[in-house]
Amino acid sequence: MDEVVLFNPGDSIGNFHDYNEAIQTAQIYRDRHLDSGHVLVVKSQKGEPSFDIFLAEQKLNDTNVKASKKYTVSKEIN
Template identity: 70%
Template structure:
């Protein structure tokens, strides 16, 4: 079975944090989720362009592909859902 990457759109300004180390990003996302249980699902995403960079977003902040203002959004690949 072949697994496809899930590409999503987020507004970079909505990021909870930006990290160059994947494990640090996951650890921070877990801590955030424990402290903000009412916030919903947290995702760690990898930027699709440039050097490896990982951001943390709330899943509910995901934008759909029909976004009216694509200049404010950026493509990411989901690395981990919490």
């Protein structure tokens, strides 16, 4: 089962249409920012395929947050 998470789209480190490019960028970011924690590559649930990169600790828990958007976790980079 896919994990659905909420993020504020404005907190995205990057947005990509190519999954492999998103993974590569997330790995580079993680290598350069070891103290940042887990990096997630997530896919938007609506519209054409789009992948964003977020830090795991930026995940929102409150479903009533107006600025949030639902994403499906594609890959977690530790």
